[in-house]
Amino acid sequence: MVNLTAGRFAEILDSFGDISLAVIGDYFLDKYLIIDPDLAEPSVETGLDAHQVVAKRISPGAAGTVVANLHALGVGLIKAIGVTGCDGEGFELRMGLQQWGADIIGLMEDPGSFTPTYTKPMLKHSDGTEQEINRIDIRNRRPLSKRTEDILIKRIRACVDEVDGIIIADQVAEPDLGVISPRVREVICQLGAKRPATPLLVDSRANIGQFANVIIKPNASEGARAAGQDVGGEISTDQAAEITRRLAERTGRTVYLTLGHNGIAVRDGDEFTHLPGYQVAGPIDIVGAGDSTTAGIVPALCAGASAADAGLFGNLAASITIQQIGTTGTAAPEQMKARFAQYQARYNKH
Numbered sequence: 628m629v630n631l632t633a634g635r636f637a638e639i640l641d642s643f644g645d646i647s648l649a650v651i652g653d654y655f656l657d658k659y660l661i662i663d664p665d666l667a668e669p670s671v672e673t674g675l676d677a678h679q680v681v682a683k684r685i686s687p688g689a690a691g692t693v694v695a696n697l698h699a700l701g702v703g704l705i706k707a708i709g710v711t712g713c714d715g716e717g718f719e720l721r722m723g724l725q726q727w728g729a730d731i732i733g734l735m736e737d738p739g740s741f742t743p744t745y746t747k748p749m750l751k752h753s754d755g756t757e758q759e760i761n762r763i764d765i766r767n768r769r770p771l772s773k774r775t776e777d778i779l780i781k782r783i784r785a786c787v788d789e790v791d792g793i794i795i796a797d798q799v800a801e802p803d804l805g806v807i808s809p810r811v812r813e814v815i816c817q818l819g820a821k822r823p824a825t826p827l828l829v830d831s832r833a834n835i836g837q838f839a840n841v842i843i844k845p846n847a848s849e850g851a852r853a854a855g856q857d858v859g860g861e862i863s864t865d866q867a868a869e870i871t872r873r874l875a876e877r878t879g880r881t882v883y884l885t886l887g888h889n890g891i892a893v894r895d896g897d898e899f900t901h902l903p904g905y906q907v908a909g910p911i912d913i914v915g916a917g918d919s920t921t922a923g924i925v926p927a928l929c930a931g932a933s934a935a936d937a938g939l940f941g942n943l944a945a946s947i948t949i950q951q952i953g954t955t956g957t958a959a960p961e962q963m964k965a966r967f968a969q970y971q972a973r974y975n976k977h
């Protein structure tokens with residue numbers, strides 16, 4: 628199943644500091660406004676209660692979650708490439724990314740765009756608990772301008788020579804409304820064809836079936852859809868083998884099919900490996916599990932791990948982050964080493 632020794636696992640992990648990666652795609656801002664209901668004041672203009680904010684928490688999401696995870700894993704240099712609006716949310720997003728040490732030079736401002744933002748008003752109760760009330764979403768409803776798209780494409784082409792690996796976080800489902808527009812997608816596929824040895828992994832919520840010459844990492848339903856397979860419910864190992872075979876036929880590269888609590892199926896040429904999920908005890912929060920998986924896989928590939936071994940880094944990173952409730956969570960190298968030992972004890976000792 629997995630032939631990694633603890634020593635080799637640690638060696639790969641310890642070399643993450645020498646690795647540079649670009650994270651290209653949709654950067655969102657999650658903004659939590661903590662409201663004290665006891666301070667509510669009626670508005671003179673409307674007579675309605677005005678919520679009073681006593682604290683703020685901001686956190687870059689989507690591609691930003693991948694950056695957070697790479698940072699926690701100790702990746703040396705992370706280049707954020709994408710587009711924000713020329714707005715306050717863009718400023719907050721940049722502050723958040725910089726706190727994680729990201730290089731944000733490639734994050735450009737487009738006057739015609741918004742910084743996609745989920746604003747989450749949280750009522751703070753006297754017992755200290757928080758309750759989320761109606762969220763306010765800011766999203767782009769028009770495509771990027773041609774000019775912005777042109778510059779973005781130049782940035783993407785230029786970054787290939789500056790990094791060891793590339794992650795594409797294509798989060799926006801509507802065609803044309805995110806950073807990975809059909810034209811940008813074409814450029815990414817061309818880069819993949821030109822650089823078959825560069826780890827270039829794509830995660831795409833709605834369009835994974837449209838990528839070629841790149842490593843893809845769909846979840847079960849995204850993968851089944853892209854492979855034209857109609858599978859209701861859970862996917863068996865045989866079905867995962869068939870889905871990844873079909874997808875790899877199209878992409879010509881490694882396919883990671885994530886299977887929730889069932890772990891990850893890895894197809895690399897004729898080799899197929901199923902890495903069982905690490906079953907954790909207690910409550911879990913699976914938001915961002917896919918991003919943690921990506922953040923484990925790509926630096927491991929850059930460090931020379933085999934496709935299947937890199938999948939294990941993703942599997943273990945996600946098993947750690949899902950145990951962090953109410954936040955997308957991250958995994959640190961020491962936690963990874965400890966989880967590796969637990970995983971080995973459970974699955975590899977006979």
Ligand SMILES: Nc1ncnc2c1ncn2[C@@H]1O[C@H](COP(=O)(O)OP(=O)(O)OP(=O)(O)O)[C@@H](O)[C@H]1O
Binds near residue numbers: 904
């Ligand atoms: N309940 C679980 N127990 C253990 N590991 C899990 C569990 N759920 C998810 N994982 C880990 O997280 C990985 C990604 O999960 P999943 O297949 O649900 O991705 P996803 O649907 O893309 O997630 P996201 O909602 O973040 O986009 C899995 O491959 C597995 O390693």
Ligand SMILES: [Mg+2]
Binds near residue numbers: 846918
């Ligand atoms: Mg996902």
